[in-house]
Amino acid sequence: MAVLVVTRRAAQYACTLLGYTLQKGGAAAELRRTVSQLEAHMSLTRKLLRLGNSVEALEAAKRAIHLSDSVLRLCLTVSHLNRAMYFACDNVLWAGKTGLISKLDQQKWSQRSFRYYLFALILNLTRDVYELRLLMECEARYRATKAPPSPYPSTTLPNNSPTAALPVMSVRLRKQLHLFVTVLFSNPPLLLDLLKNSCDIFIPLDRLGIYPTGTGFVGACGLASSVLSILTMVHPWLKLKP
Incomplete structure (x- = not known):
């Protein structure tokens, strides 16, 4: 069931991204309307599949x-x-x-x-x-x-030396x-979780008007995070625990 939900999510955001691309490319209104309807259908299906979540x-x-x-x-x-x-x-x-x-x-x-x-x-x-x-x-x-001690401790410049500040930093x-x-x-599980959450956070930020990014960016972020979620399902060891 979880895989089905995530694949529907990927399809929904793929439609979002496709709709944005078609709009920018000046595609026919009928085609854009069809993609929009497909996106709405995917969204409604996801909501149905998540009733027990x-x-x-x-x-x-x-x-x-x-x-x-x-x-x-x-x-x-x-x-x-x-x-x-x-x-x-x-x-x-x-x-x-x-x-x-x-x-x-x-x-x-x-x-x-x-x-x-x-x-x-x-x-x-x-x-x-x-x-x-x-x-x-x-x-x-x-x-x-594991690091060996410095063989030249006396050559260290004072902390307040202006010439030493920038190189040390x-x-x-x-x-x-x-x-x-x-x-x-x-640590691939942590990397994937960080990437997924970083992609996902732009969706509510855009929807709430806190940080509008546009339909195309939201679609790309949603699609990317969905692909990462599918990856963790195909390879469970990539899922961050607990």
Whole structure:
């Protein structure tokens, strides 16, 4: 079921991106309308397939609350709770679109669902950054134990020397950048999760009008994050745990 939902999501955002491309290319109105209808159909199908996701998110929150790490416990628990609320709003929207709930203010409920979605993504990114920081600190300590002592300690310039400030900062920056890249590429699950959440966050930011990026960019981000999600399903070891 999860794979089906994600593939529908990929198809929906592919239609979004295609519609934007057709509009920019001056394609026929009939073709653009067909793509738009297909996108709406994919969106409605996704909402139908996600009817039980609120319960799953609540169960995930119940599991996360028992994590030993306080930062992970807070981020994951609150993130799952927000996802549960997002899916609940999504279910209401589905009921409104199918006519089960008449006179539903769909714009209001859509904005509400995207607010929950945005907060969940912010917490997910916070978790990613936290785990990245822990791994970088661990890697830095490991390198420090392996690095040989400097044979010329007396040649070190004073900290307040203007001539030493820029080179030292440059070296430190290069080391941190190298450490950052090394840690990310040696931890594919964290890298993929960070990329996925970074792509996803532009969707609610655009929908809520906080940071409008346009239909084309939203479509590209949604498609990219969907492909990354499919990748973690095909190769479960790429999924970040817990």
